[in-house]
Amino acid sequence: QVQLVESGGGLVQTGGSLRLSCAASGRTFRTYAMGWFRQAPGKEREFVAAISWSASSTYYADSVKDRFTISRGDAKNSVNLQMNSLKPEDTGFYYCAATRSSVMVLRSTQGVDFWGQGTQVTVSS
Numbered sequence: 001q002v003q004l005v006e007s008g009g010g011l012v013q014t015g016g017s018l019r020l021s022c023a024a025s026g027r028t029f030r031t032y033a034m035g036w037f038r039q040a041p042g043k044e045r046e047f048v049a050a051i052s053w054s055a056s057s058t059y060y061a062d063s064v065k066d067r068f069t070i071s072r073g074d075a076k077n078s079v080n081l082q083m084n085s086l087k088p089e090d091t092g093f094y095y096c097a098a099t100r101s102s103v104m105v106l107r108s109t110q111g112v113d114f115w116g117q118g119t120q121v122t123v124s125s
Helices: 103-107
Strands: 003-007 010-013 018-025 033-039 046-051 058-060 068-072 078-083 092-099 119-124
Touching: 003 092, 018 033, 018 092, 018 119, 033 068, 033 078, 033 103, 046 068, 046 078, 046 103, 058 068, 058 103, 092 103
Parallel strands: 010 119
Antiparallel strands: 003 018, 018 078, 033 046, 033 092, 046 058, 068 078, 092 119
């Protein structure tokens, strides 16, 4: 069974940091582009960050640029999201995602082939 399992969510104060991780199992994602989306209550799921299979290309939503950093694990079968200078508007359920296609398509939910179950991030003001 193919699985993407997120970890690292939690409650943090404004200005704090969290590190999310996503581990793949059931198949290898080393040649897949991977990324993160988030969804706040009452809002649509939105793109946060993406990284190519080789880790040579990364993309960020404007709202998180210069605050968040996406990276791949050493075996490239996992992906991390370092979140700094967190704001209340960063609150939401964060989902790991993977695509067989180019990292470019991972900036839309329509480009996702595999989803994780998600992890909650809450930033208090």
